[in-house]
Amino acid sequence: MDKLELITRNVQEIVTEEELKQLLETKEHPTAYVGYEPSGKIHMGHVLTVNKLLDLQNAGFKITVLLADVHAYLNQKGTLEEVREIADYNKRCFIALGLDAENTNFVYGSDYQLGHEYMLKVLQLTQKTSLNRARRSMDEVGRKMDDPKVSQMVYPIMQAIDIAMLGVDIAVGGIDQRKIHMLAREGLPGLGFKAPLCIHTPILLGLDGQKMSSSNENYISVDDSEADLKKKMKKAFCPAGETEDNPVLELFKYHICPRYEEIVFERPEKFGGNLVCNSYEKLEEVFASGELHPMDLKNGATKYLNMILEVVRSVL
Known part of the structure; x- marks a missing residue:
């Protein structure tokens, strides 16, 4: 797999692919970042962007991870002390998931976002951004947006200035970050900085087939125990033969198949014996045909996710 294939696999959108090709041709070690708002447990939705950072790191990019404690504070996720503690936990998770600790630049927002130069740039961008634009940018990521606080209107402005001050070529995030990135x-x-390229990953379905939500507890956390994982996967929505909007197949597509070249589904001989898939496309084909039962798919997902997460559990 060449660099471009590695960077573009499992993404929903690149703004723009032509700019990406030009960047790869002109810069030996481009830079990319993701900002994570420390607000709770790291789940497989977060891991999707971590996977993309791993792809970029393997493609020669220098990676910055912004642990956005000030953003979490502005978005009403706790006191600065509380969100800083969660940020430390997040950092340990990301390293355990495979980010190279020595070659990944972990930055806390509070380390630079309260400085004179940064705040001046934020104020300058507020002059150029309408209130409606700022509010629309927060629609997908803000808390209690039926009654937003002024701090939440500053949030997307700060995120834009983060990209500038961190000096990165590419901003990576879920598709819910699109309005802020635009x-x-x-x-x-207009402030003298370059426009960033943007890579947007999809938003994963929750295990019940609905939007992933912490309040619905329909997600897999990286610190779920083996028993928790088995219980959640047993109840997961997984209609036989359905490949669209199937959360269990999504786990294979975005998390398992990129890490393992060969997927082995262990089955008794009376049910056909072990089934081996060497690509996600093959897996989707055998599931759609009915050759692979939903329970076997769930059991396989449980096995491989546990292999991924046991490394994370060991450091938490």
Whole structure:
């Protein structure tokens, strides 16, 4: 797999692919970042962007992870002390998931976001951004947006300035970050900064087939025990033969198959014996045909996810 294939696999959107190709041609070690708001447990939705950082790191990119404690504070996720503690926990999770601790630049927002230069740039961008634009940018990521606070209107402005001050070429995030990233692309050149490229990953379904939500507890956390994982997967929505909007298949597509070249489904001989898939496409084909039963798919997902997460559990 060449660099471009590695970077673009399992993404929903690249803004723009032509700019990405040009960057790869002109810069030996480009830079990319993701900002994570420390607000609770790390789940497989977060891991999707970590996987993309791993792809970028393997493609020669220098990676920055912003542990956005000030953003979490502004988004009403706790006191600065509380969110800083969660940020430390997040950092340990990301390293355990495979990010190279020596070659990944972990930055706390509070280390630079309260400085004079940063705040001046934030104020300058507020002058160029309408209130409606700032509010629309927060629609997908803000808490209690039926009654937003002024701090939440500053949030997307700060995120744009983060991209500028960290000096990165690419901003990576879920597709829910798109409006904020577009604000950055349009607003930063007016302040003398380059417009960032953007890579957007999909939003994973929850295990019940609905939108993933901490309140619904329909997600897999990286610190779930083996027993927790088995219990959750047993109840997961997984209609036989259905390949669209199937959360168990999504776990294979985005998390398991990128890490393992060969997937072995262990079955008794009376049910056909072990089944081996060497690609996600093959897995989808055998599941759609009915050759692989939903329970066997769930059992396989449980086995491989446990292999991924046992490394994380060992350091928490």
